[in-house]
Amino acid sequence: MSFRVYSGPKGSEDISPIAKSQALFKQFESLDQALAWARHIGQGDRVALLIEGDDGTRMDRREIGAALGAGRREQIGSSSAV
Numbered sequence: 001m002s003f004r005v006y007s008g009p010k011g012s013e014d015i016s017p018i019a020k021s022q023a024l025f026k027q028f029e030s031l032d033q034a035l036a037w038a039r040h041i042g043q044g045d046r047v048a049l050l051i052e053g054d055d056g057t058r059m060d061r062r063e064i065g066a067a068l069g070a071g072r073r074e075q076i077g078s079s080s081a082v
Contacts, residue, residue, distance in 0.1 A: 002027050003034040003057065006050040007041055014060055015049045023049070031057060038064050 004025045006015055015023055028034045031053065038048035051059040059067065 001054050002029060003031055003051055003053040004028075005034045005037050005041075005048050006052075007046045008049050010045060010047045012047065012049055020050070035064070035067060039068050042068070 004027050006020060006023045006025045008015065008023065026037055028037060031051070034051050034053075038051065041048060047061065048064050049061050051057065051064060
């Protein structure tokens, strides 16, 4: 199974089906790897606009942001419990 992370400059609009064919993407074997890449590029001047998987997974930039935010809250919660 593979997951594709489409990216663009920060402030980009949602990616349209037509623009998707010309957009940059990187492919990963798992959703966890795709989300890790989305987090990584978000630290620079790019942002993950869309994650699509062969299994039908489709996450837009808002859903990606929510998933990454939930991951940060989990990490903070687990470190304060120690």
